[in-house]
Amino acid sequence: xxxxxxxxxxxxxxxxxxxxxxxxxxxxxxxxxxxxxxxxxxxxxxxxxxxxxxxxxxxxxxxxxxxxxxxxxxxxxxxxxxxxxxxxxxxxxxxxxxxxxxxxxxxxxxxxxxxxxxxxxxxxxxxxxxxxxxxxxxxxxxxxxxxxxxxxxxxxxxxxxxxxxxxxxxxxxxxxxxxxxxxxxxxxxxxxxxxxxxxxxxxxxxxxxxxxxxxxxxxxxxxxxxxxxxxxxxxxxxxxxxxxxxxxxxxxxxxxxxxxxxxxxxxxxxxxxxxxxxxxxxxxxxxxxxxxxxxxxxxxxxxxxxxxxxxxxxxxxxxxxxxxxxxxxxxxxxxxxxxxxxxxxxxxxxxxxxxxxxxxxxxxxxxxxx
Numbered sequence: 511x512x513x514x515x516x517x518x519x520x521x522x523x524x525x526x527x528x529x530x531x532x533x534x535x536x537x538x539x540x541x542x543x544x545x546x547x548x549x550x551x552x553x554x555x556x557x558x559x560x561x562x563x564x565x566x567x568x569x570x571x572x573x574x575x576x577x578x579x580x581x582x583x584x585x586x587x588x589x590x591x592x593x594x595x596x597x598x599x600x601x602x603x604x605x606x607x608x609x610x611x612x613x614x615x616x617x618x619x620x621x622x623x624x625x626x627x628x629x630x631x632x633x634x635x636x637x638x639x640x641x642x643x644x645x646x647x648x649x650x651x652x653x654x655x656x657x658x659x660x661x662x663x664x665x666x667x668x669x670x671x672x673x674x675x676x677x678x679x680x681x682x683x684x685x686x687x688x689x690x691x692x693x694x695x696x697x698x699x700x701x702x703x704x705x706x707x708x709x710x711x712x713x714x715x716x717x718x719x720x721x722x723x724x725x726x727x728x729x730x731x732x733x734x735x736x737x738x739x740x741x742x743x744x745x746x747x748x749x750x751x752x753x754x755x756x757x758x759x760x761x762x763x764x765x766x767x768x769x770x771x772x773x774x775x776x777x778x779x780x781x782x783x784x785x786x787x788x789x790x791x792x793x794x795x796x797x798x799x800x801x802x803x804x805x806x807x808x809x810x811x812x813x814x815x816x817x818x819x820x821x822x823x824x825x826x827x828x829x830x831x832x833x834x835x836x837x838x839x840x841x842x843x844x845x846x847x848x849x850x851x852x853x854x855x856x857x858x859x860x861x862x863x864x865x866x867x868x869x870x871x872x873x874x875x876x877x878x879x880x
Contacts, residue, residue, distance in 0.1 A: 523611035530615075534607040537620060545570070546597050552577035554584070554595070558617070572616040573605065583622050590624035591631075593743060598702055602626035631743050638748045638773055647755035651779045654760050660795055662691050662727040664715045666708060669696035673735020673764070673785040680789045689796050693719065693727070699734050705747035708732075712753060726759045729792070732774060733764040733785035745772040754778065764788035 517525075542558040549555070554575040559567045575583060587595060595601070604621040642648050665681075667674040674694075684690045695715040697707035712730070719727050732754070734745075742765065751773035754761050760779035764787060765772055775781040782788045 520611050523609075527609040527611065530607055530609045537604050537606045539602055539604050539623070540617065541600065541602050541626075542573075543600050544595060544597050547595050549580075552580060554580050554619075556619070572614075573603065573619050574616060575619040575622075579620055583619070587622050587624045587627070591627050591743075592741060593627075595622070596702060599627055600630040631746070635746050635773070638746060638751070639776060641748060642751060642755070642773065642777060645752075647752055647777055650755045651757060651761050651777060654758075654779060656779070657728045657760055657795070659799055660690055660728045660792055662693070662719070662723070663729045663731055663792065664719060664727045665692055665694045665731045665733065666697060666711050666715065667694070667733045667785075668699045671699075671733075671735060673733050676735065677731075677733055677764075677785040677789050680786075680793060684789075684793060684796065690792065700741040700744050702744070704744040705750040708745075709750055709753050712757070716757065716759070728759065730757055730759050730761045731764070731788055732761065732778070733788060735764065735785045742772050745774050747773065750774070751777045762788055762791070 542560060545557040545559045547554060547556045556573040556575070557570065558573050559570040562568050584595065587593075593599065602623040603617070603619050604623075605617040605619045607615070608618050609615050639648075663681075665674075665677070667677070678692075681690075681692050685692055693715065695711045697711040698704050699708065716726070716730065745765065754774055755777040761777075762780045762782065763774050763778040764782040764785040765775060771781075780791070782791065
């Protein structure tokens, strides 16, 4: 062992650096997932990783996007994807391996392909969509009956969002008439923590309403509006979509984009392009049932009047029948009374005559005796 050559750590690492500089002296495209990223002084520092199918990390390293390239690369990425570089997204980076005896291995990034990230997001979207289909969640909320009389609406939206302002302009007017009540809950709709916040807002709002009223609200509305298209990716969360699908009340969503769907659109009872169209649909439903109510009242009045008219006619007819029957009965009774009176008078006259004869006979007998 004493004859084995010895190297200082710095010498050994310097030799490793020479090998890396010699073999990896050119840039290559590398796929990786961003574990974390932060910016200092215009430079961007990444922690990158690769995971296996079980989600276990099988490789990791540091990477740096230096200030002189950072602005161009970051701006292009955000413009194409609508998202910031952040943890959890997959990227395809162009870089060169560097090794430093003190700081170890890292990659100097010169470019990031935004279209790879878009493809990665699309692939993840389709995988989640297939999973929702397999579990029967796409049609679960759609199978609920559409709300008829919309009296109570729970609204989940980002606080102070432009879309919420448009929605409330008409919602407040409806509420002021007493036609419908709206209960608002807020959550952020962008960033990696967005799905968790929205799930918590939904659970709290729906559960709280049931505890207070002993029944579910008539409608759950999810609106956003006004954000970048790329921010929609934060809403493509399987657990969030699953929670929406399993709600015991119809879910209407107005995310705010005509061409781009999210998983929330896929599982919702009804999808609208914008928050304004959601409140318009609620208003139209209320107008519709009001018209139906007016029509029903009008029909009831007509039926009531018709039945009342028939009842009056029946009453008049019955009264005439009673009068006719009473007159006939009275006439019969009068005839019977007259007949009885005649018979009584005749009988009385006969009896008087008979009695008179008897009296006269007795009188004659008495006179004879005298």
